[in-house]
């Protein structure tokens with residue numbers, strides 16, 4: 001029975017692993033990470049302008065808002081805090097500085 005239980009828990013872990021939101025204590029972060037990963041098309045851990053624009057376009061499409069590309073460009077400039085041309089996950093989760 002022990003083996004059976006071990007296999008069962010492995011299966012459960014596997015299932016949980018498919019939904020990172022469940023395992024992480026901080027669900028907001030996990031959600032953001034999952035969302036970020038979804039748009040990180042080449043998987044380098046950063047969003048380039050193409051990936052970022054695709055993400056913003058999808059958000060705008062969903063809400064039926066126009067001018068996604070212009071807005072994406074603006075947001076990209078704000079998010080890319082160190083200006084290296086990529087938005088890292090840290091930059092992505094950073095709250096825009098309010099002044």
Ligand SMILES: [Ca+2]
Nearest residue numbers: 040044046047
């Ligand atoms: Ca990328």
Ligand SMILES: [Ca+2]
Nearest residue numbers: 080082084086
């Ligand atoms: Ca950057």
